[in-house]
Amino acid sequence: MDKLEERVKELHKLLYDYGYAYYVLDDPIVPDAVYDQYLNELITLEEQNPNLILPDSPTQRVGAVVSEGFQKVTHTNPMLSLSNAFNEADLRDFDRRIQGIIDESPKYVCELKIDGLAVSLLYEEGRLVRGATRGDGTTGEDITTNIKTIRAIPLRLKDPVTLEARGEAYMPKPSFVKLNEERTERGEELLANPRNAAAGSLRQLDPKMAASRNLSMFVYGMGGDGEEQNIEQHSEALKFMKAQGLPTNKETKECASIEEVLAFVEEWTAKRNELPYEIDGIVIKVNDYAQQEELGFTAKSPRFAIAYKFPAEEVVTTILDVDLTVGRTGVVTPTAILEPALVAGSTVQRATLHNEDLIREKDIRIGDRVIIRKAGDIIPEVVSVILEERNGTEIPYEMPTNCPVCDSDLIRVEEEVALRCVNPQCPAQIQEGIYHFASRNAMNIEGLGEKVVEQLFREQLIRDVSDLYKLTIEDLVKLERMGQKSATNLVTAIEASKTNSMERVLFGLGIRHIGEKAAKILAETFHHFDALMNATKEELTAIFEIGDKMADSLVTYFEQEEVQQLIVRLKEAGLALQYTGKIVDMSLLEDSPFANKTIVLTGKLLQLTRPEAKEKIEALGGKVAGSVSKKTDLVIAGEEAGSKLEKATSLGIEVWDEQKLLDHLTD
Missing domain, CATH: 1.10.287.610 (Helix hairpin bin)
Known part of the structure; x- marks a missing residue:
């Protein structure tokens, strides 16, 4: 040992x-x-x-799901926002105000202003004990479980010091692009910018979801004044935090004058697009802590720091045409084809128009001169039309009534803005569907990318996902840029996918409203495709997490003859189509008070952690849910139980205290 x-x-x-x-x-x-x-x-x-296993082990980054939302945290020292500067004159005024208050000429530290979410990290004796959002500056939210999923953040510092580090969590550009590609595959609305994406990721109740977003972080200061570490300057604090293992931004500069500050601002205004992350300005701080203290604070912000904000980069170009793409779920998305224009460091030739309503709202026409920008400096979008430049040759754009790929009728589903092709045999949908089926979170067939799917479809080697299991090495080596080794690896990966658990197949089929979580719940409940395919709407909605929309979608999907034939072909190809995870044998739990019951935990448990209680209840056949509804059978209320207990009481749901739970767990 x-x-x-x-x-x-x-x-x-x-x-x-x-x-x-x-x-x-x-x-x-x-x-x-x-x-x-x-x-x-x-x-x-x-x-x-x-x-x-220690709490700060490198393996302990993804913890249990946060079941009741995030707890409030009061910051020891307020996390104040900074006042803004928008031009050289504003920065010179800032310097002039500083010079008018302190005796010695100030020296400054310039840092890139990361476009993300402000957070604080609390370390006690070197161990990370809490991560929190800025919130309103005084009160934030405890997001420790999600903060731990960010690999750039150490769970343990180099030395056993106690400190609060403050910084910006952000989503790198490649991660943002990947996330929006995945949302496009699922027919979901695109996220506008990496800042919103980072903020949304850190507020996910499931840390696994936060971990999948691949966030990072830079620290930019300490919550205290550095007295405990004998630190007298901001630049020293940055060096100290870096030495302790915290991620600091290397593009930071000490400046002896406002002229050097202006030069730094000019440099990074030009170079900002070269970075793998988004910045929206430069933060300038007085370096000396004694001078900072002398300068003090206004009601809202420190007098010793200011944020220079980059001007939004917008460019004028011409709409040459409108292109339409058909996604996996049949959503038809219009895209503007543009006269090439340089925006935020790259040439833009296409910009999303989102949907028919937006085209009408902005009165966008082919031939229009338009202002474009990159949303979050990444997604090109049309901001507005320059009406004054119209000359009468512009052509109003009308969305088609038929699918641009298969010519089937397009429909608008009630309460949706998108037009959809509902033909299940639409080639565009089939290709997108096959690509989704092979994706990492579905069947995880490495090597079966979008271009390969397109080639296979074009060469008529596949027409649906079952055809993947008929492919041979000889078929694949005929494809462009597909050598013997790549073909062998792909066939091996396809063969390996046959043993995937039922939930991966279910998610891979791309059934509307059925995401990864719902697929897992359904697989755990029905264990085999045959049972799921024969399930009634009543049986489906009896599952706590499955609502009417999901149930209707499943029943409608499996009623289709072509779907039933597809499942038969997948069986014949050798797919297991059954759940391979842990299954509770309900026949052994006839006397369990939790068997087949939906249970909600609320309040503070003293003798069990929430994950321990959940695990024990599920081992005895219960299902632990996150909210109280008419489907709830039992509520376990610990100390300081709040709204969930009140709702359970109003609905007449049985309520136990923790001791009664423990009594039944040990029976």
Whole structure:
């Protein structure tokens, strides 16, 4: 055991050092494969020896689901916002005000203003104990479970120091593009910018979802004045936090005068698009803490700091045409084809028009001169039409009544703005559907990208997902840029996908309203496709998380003869089509008071953690839900139970205290 403990400590240090080099120094010292090798070794050791798992282990980044929302946190010192500057004159006025208050000429620190979400990190004796949002500056939300999923944030500092680090959590540009691509596949509205995406990710109640968003962070200051660490300048604080393993931004500069500040601002106004993350300005701070204290605060912001905001970059160009694309769910999306224009560092030739209503609202016509910009500097969009430049040759655009790919009628579903092609045999939908089926969160068929699907479809090698399982190496090597090794790997990946659990197949089929979570719930409930296909709407809606829309969608989908034939072909191809996760044998739980019941936990439990209680109830056949409704059978109310207890009482639902729960768990 001593040797195991030593090896675990050794792995901790290796992984922390590798993470420090990667995220803080921006200078990786080992390949990703080496990091993964050591991480997997640690995971194995901890699985075999749970007593060796520490809260700050590199494996403990994704915790339990937050079941009742985020708790409020009061900041020890307020997280104030900064006043803004929009031009050189504003910055010179800022410098002039500083010079008028303090005796010595100030020195400044310039930092890139990251476009993300302000958060604070509290470390006690070197261990991360809390992550919180800025909120209103005085009160934020405890998002520790999600903060831990950000790999750039160390769970343990180099030294056992106590400090509060403040910074900006953000979504890198590649992660943002990937997220919107996934939302497009699901027919969901695109996120406007990485800032909103980061904020939304950190407020996910499921840490696994937050982890999948691949966020990062830069720290820009400490919550205190640095007295405990004997720090006298902001630049020293940044160096101290970096030495402790916290990620600081390398593009930071100490400036001896306002002229140097202006030069830095000019430099990064020109270079901002070269960065792999979004910035929306430059933050300028007086470097000396004593001078900061002398300058003090206004009611809303510190006098010693200011945020220079970049002007929004908008460009004028011409709409040459409107193109239509058909997504996996049949949504038809209009896209403006533009005269090429340079926007925010890249050439733009296409811009989303979102839907028919937006085209009408902005009166967008082919031939119009329009103002375009990149939403969040990434997604090109049409801001407005320059009506004064119309000459009468512009052509009003009308959305078609038929699908641009298969010519089927387009319909507008009630309460939706999108037009849809509802032909299940539409080639565009089939291709998008196959690509979705192969995606990572569905069947995870590595190597089956969008271009390969397009080639396979064009060569008439596939017409639906079942055809994937007929492909041979000989078929694939005939494709452009597909060698023997790639073909072999793809066939191997397709073959391996046959053993996937039922929920992956279900999600991969792309049934409307059925996402990953719903697919998992359905698989856990019905265990096999045959049972699910024969389920009635009443049986489906009896499941706590499945509503009328989901149930109607499932029943309608499985009623289609072509779908039934598809499932038969998948069976014949060798797919398991059954749930391979843990299944509770209800026949062994006839006497369990929790069997087949929906239970809600609320309030503070003293003898069990919430995850422990949930695990024990589910092991005895119960289903733990997050909210109280008419479908709830039982509520377990701990101390300080609030609105959920009130609702349970009003609905006449049985309520137990924690002791009664413990009594039944030990019966």
